[in-house]
Amino acid sequence: MAEFDTRLRILDAAEVLFTEHGFEATTLRQITGAAAVNLAAVNYHFGSKEALIREVFRRRLTWLNQQRLKELDRLEAEAGDSPVKPSRILEVFFGVALRMAADTEGGGRTFMRLLGRTYTKPSEFVSGFLAGEYAAVIARFKAALIRALPNVPGEEILWRFHFMLGAMSYAISGADALHIVDEAALDDGDTEALYARLMSFMLGGLRAPLPVLRRKSAKPARVRKVA
Amino acid sequence: MAEFDTRLRILDAAEVLFTEHGFEATTLRQITGAAAVNLAAVNYHFGSKEALIREVFRRRLTWLNQQRLKELDRLEAEAGDSPVKPSRILEVFFGVALRMAADTEGGGRTFMRLLGRTYTKPSEFVSGFLAGEYAAVIARFKAALIRALPNVPGEEILWRFHFMLGAMSYAISGADALHIVDEAALDDGDTEALYARLMSFMLGGLRAPLPVLRRKSAKPARVRKVA
DNA sequence: GTCTATATCGGGATAGAC
């Protein structure tokens, strides 16, 4: 097997095992065993276990975010001067992710489950990396949503976006987690249905009446930055 | 320090460290070091690291779920024969959790962050345990929601409940994760505000128009169970 | 119940032959 192959085999095996058992619990011996390559290959190709972890994220994440930006570009070009509809914006951001998560064979599904979990507790050495990969994308989508929903304060949009990420993460974790909630085997194999369910839930949440925020005790009201 | 104290000190320290670094990455040396007790104390008091992990969950989770059931009991008693409002149901289930998460000093906040993350990827030896702790609670709340929302199919309610758990988990992870999304420091210290934001988002999602589910290809339409 | 000291294991990483 060529060297190129070895690299890929390691990445694929690592992705699966990290998702299954977490970073720390996964050993290089397990990875190289599953990939049917030599133990020393990881350090040869990636330098260290940490570097391997980063690469597992990088290869999928850059592609994912490029897709998102490309589709948003197209959407905004089509819309011209008028703002893009919120539903379309969400469809792009989460649709790309869910389509990746639906890709059982290519490993996309595995990766998205890993990503959702890592997001809430990034080890020090991935958090900075993740932030870098996401920064531009979030900025663009946030701006688009703010344009699309002029009545909702930017801060609220950000929180709701955050909540949506959580909903998506759990949606992708799917039945694995759901059977804690209910023994009835909910079919999470039907991606179309899951997508539709999640999207209607999110749109409902995004457009929900604004919460009544009571001013905090003594703090004087501050002028909000113009969005 | 008395033996009772030692046990508690270990539990508290473990909770913090597990939340911070995960189960695998946290060593007994770190735990006993932080707790200022002897290394051997963990095995004396709990038997093993795994047993310690389970106990970290058990002590908080049973209390949490007892509160939920108690408050739901009260709500249903007050409502008599009429169904309880969905918003009240959510307020109980998630309110109890968020109040616990707001308890910075008692360690509730730490624990809820840990719980949210564990839910999507329970190690084999906690998943069964978690399911057991949750089963009765979920059943009760699911039933209450189905009564409250007769127009929404039970299956949809379950999915939306699942999405809500995700939103809550991310809400509690809070700013730690949010600053991946946006550098602007969103104030997640204001529990009241967070609670209001999350609740309006969830209610919007729960009451959203039902998704249009296209029948799957060849499968004939089945009669749905009566809710 | 608490401690020190230690047994035993398995981890990541690397040296050096092929």
Add this chain to the structure above:
DNA sequence: GTCTATCCCGATATAGAC
């Protein structure tokens, strides 16, 4: 680029004195 063999470390767990 790939392999074997090995280094070195730190993990959990326990034995046995106090």
